[in-house]
Amino acid sequence: MEFSYGIDDRPGLASLLIFGLQWLAVSVPLVLIIGRVVADLQTDGSAIPYLQRLFLLVALMLLLQVYLGHRLPLVLGPATVLLVGILASLDAGFPAINASLVIGGLFLTGLAATGLIGYLKRLFTPRVIVVVLMLIAFTLAPTILNLATDGGGIVSATRTFLFAVVFALALFIAGGFLQGIWKSTLALWAILLGTPAYIALFGAVAPPPADTALVALPGNLLAPLAVPDVGVLAAFLICYLALATNDLGSIQSVGGLLKADGMGERVNRGVIVTGLGNALAGLTGVIGPVNFSLSPGVIAATGCASRFALVPAAVAIGLMAASPLAIGYLSSIPGPVIGVVLTYVMAAQIAAGLMLGQESKAVETFDGGLIVGIPLLLGTLVAFLPPEVAAGLPAVIRPLIANGFVVGIVTVLGLEHIVYRRRPQDRS
Structure with a gap:
């Protein structure tokens, strides 16, 4: 595949701004969707400052990756796998969650700096990666359902759910017809069109408070920290594996597409920057970032492989972070719209898992199907575990046993590397 601009080429100012705008259209919805879910969990009414800090972190990490990290045209944003960990650890409180993010980020940095991250390739076989990709989507199903039925106390849950179903069907139909950059930016168009449709049907959503400043940074950039329980920390370390x-796969997929040189060094630097970004996320009290695997599609659609095209997008995201009013309007997007867009993103992730399973022949045998199917079923069941059942578990192990993602990952690793290890004829 030929590109109009290579990795290290610098497009002219006009082209740079156009390509940057396209990357911005892909990046903002990804940051906003996951950020809104976590921001709504804050109990101190700090949704706008939270999103400001998150946008600021993403802007900084984009620039660091472009100039010091993997130096590839790769978009990044909040990691959905960490969203699963946060949702399962709310009982521990955000100070403990923040500290777990710091430790997890440093753990990731250490793996890359020492070269130990290479051993993950042996642990995370194609079957395990298939489960990881699909399990994230399945264990977020309760959160998506809550968003789809969230009428803000004004609209009935039934009406918002029906709106979400119809809107989701329209979104998936559009995804089947659109091509190129239109398909890559579908999440943005869904937000831009879904929000006025929701308002037309159910009335206006609450705007930002009248005293919201046009330009201002969040007052406190440092978040409270607390020593996490062993169970919480263990759950987050599994999420970080x-x-x-995910980070390795994203960097390698873009590097392979562009035939980039020095991929070993690029991978190590990229994961180190990701790890440090996650540690910084914990210090500032926001969800940690990861490189996204959708970047090859954007590159193919635009024909631009220049890493510098991400610089205008990063600057624009940083400017958004400096405007509480702009963040306030972004955060007022209705819950059902966010839920539908998150559904679309997770469906794409399931599709990626199925494609990987087919390409790697991970489920050619009955035992291979069990290795994938059992963890998915167990993880989904745990994700829908009634709160009273989870509350009855011992506090030390609750973050592990009540975390559907952790249960699924531990199960698939045990099945893949222990239970079926002595059946090489059944392995791909």
Whole structure:
């Protein structure tokens, strides 16, 4: 595949701004969707400052990756696997969650700096990666359902759910017809069109408070920290192993597409920057970032492989972070619209898992199907575990046993490397 601009080429100012705008259209919805879910969990009414800090972190990490990290045209944003960990650890409180993010980020940095991250390739076989990709989507199903039925106390849950179903069907139909950059930016168009449609049907959503400043940074950039329980920390470290695999795959997929040189060094630097970004995320009290695997599609659609095209996008995201009013309007997007867009993103992730399973022949045998199917079923069941059942578990192990993603990952690793290890004829 030929590109109009290579990795290290610098497009002219006009072209740079156009390509940057396209990357911005892909990046903002990804940051906003996951950020809104976590921001709504804050109990101190700090949704706008939270999103400001998150946008600021993403802007900084984009620039660091472009100039010091993997130096590839790769978009990044909040890691959905960490969203699963946060949702399962809310009982521990955000100070403990923040500290777990710091430790997890440093753990990831250490793996890359020492070269130990290479051993993850042996642990995370194609079957395990298939489960990781699909399990994230399945274990987020309760959160998506809550968003789809969230009428803000004004609209009935039934009406918002029906709106979400119809809107989701329209979104998937559009995804089947659109091509190129239109398909890559479909999440943005869904937000831009879904929000006025929701308002037309159910009335206006609450705007930002009248005293919201046009330009201002969040007052406190440092978040409270607390020593996490063993169970919480263990759950997050498992999430970070999955995050590392995601990061590796994203960097290698873009590097392979562009035939980039020095991929070993690019991978190590990229994961180190990702790890440090996650540690910084914990210090500032926001969800940690990861490189996204959708970047090759954007590159193919635009024909631009220049890493510098991400610089205008990063600057624009940083400017958004400096405007509480702009963030306030972004955060007022209705919950059902966010839920539908998150559904679309997770469906794409399931599709990626199925494609990987087919390409790697991971489920050619009955045992291979069990290795994938059992963890998915167990993880989904745990994700829908009634709160009273989870509350009855011992506090030390609750973050592990009540975390559907952790249960699924531990199960698939045990099945893949222990239970079926002595059946090489059944392995791909």
